[in-house]
Amino acid sequence: MSLPHAILTALLEKPSSGLELTRRFDKSIGYFWSATHQQIYRELGKLEAAGLIRALPPVQPTRGQKKEYEVLPAGREELTAWVARTEEPKQIRDPLLLRMRAAGVVGPQGLEAELRRHLDLHRAQLEKYTGIEERHFPAVPDEVEDRLRHLVLRGGIQLETFWVAWLMEALAAVEQMPEQMPEQGAAG
């Protein structure tokens, strides 16, 4: 149940239309909670029906039918309650770790290229995050809001750092392995 709260957070930061939200989910918020425009429109409908947000009357009625939403008091209350709510930590569920385990059973043929590709992508992501950090948080921020945003960004940086390190380790291990698996049944 995180998507509605992601949207409430985004709308509190700045009232927006569906497409604007989608774009913001492709940027800052989407770095740790991604969503497609279909999900967002569906959820906006639900939130409006639940009385947590409302559509603003269009400022320029003639120019297109863009709908801007803003958060109602009930929505802010819901978000405040959610921040303090007890929820179990999300367990790890990563396909790449699973593939590594599968490679232990059927052999690592072809996995190396995929590991390299992932390593490049994570390195790029890490650079992007550190770039944002340098630009937006050159010093420890004073404002509570900025401190928490910085904390979230540092979380992203540390996660990407983990992946880069782990993938390098994985590559080193896979590189010095035989291509073919010593098969028990078929080839042995």
Add this chain to the structure above:
Amino acid sequence: MSLPHAILTALLEKPSSGLELTRRFDKSIGYFWSATHQQIYRELGKLEAAGLIRALPPVQPTRGQKKEYEVLPAGREELTAWVARTEEPKQIRDPLLLRMRAAGVVGPQGLEAELRRHLDLHRAQLEKYTGIEERHFPAVPDEVEDRLRHLVLRGGIQLETFWVAWLMEALAAVEQMPEQMPEQGAAG
């Protein structure tokens, strides 16, 4: 599309019934890919229909109606192909990071207890993993299969290490914050 491959991997390691699989998913494999018994039964049905696995005839026909499954050659081929397949890395999608961001907007009231709770849980998980490492991998393993399993375990250890470190940082930041948010509209 990872659950079927998780099941194929588990069945190659050892043919099992649905419930046995469920239990193994609560242990080793579930550490990085969790699944409930309902998911597993549904997926076993699909895999059997697709000809990737088959049910073994019961060894002791009288004792209950447990169904043991084993992987067919087509299943092994599918898993081998999946290991080498190109797939995009999973983007970060974590509710706790999102809550931290929300706390930046509505204030961090009540979040501290939740952070503490998560910290304890991650510390416990980390201890569990390092315990497994000490018991199962006292030295760098020779076998390919063991090397890859160790790699996966190290991934889990490093991820939990990240969470412990990040949560301590987050707690330190939240502790020295004012309980009330300087509100723009309502309280200001």
Add this chain to the structure above:
DNA sequence: CGGCGCATGTAACAAGTTACATGATTTG
């Protein structure tokens, strides 16, 4: 035989993904 635990499921729902549909506005 009645209740308990084991093992295999069904049903209903929620969340996320992929493909397509509709209308309106701008641009050539």
Add this chain to the structure above:
DNA sequence: CAAATCATGTAACTTGTTACATGCGCCG
């Protein structure tokens, strides 16, 4: 006006979650 783009939205499907149903053997 045709084509491209913007903006909103439907539909169908897959994956994951929660609650319940069924049949069997064991134990008292």
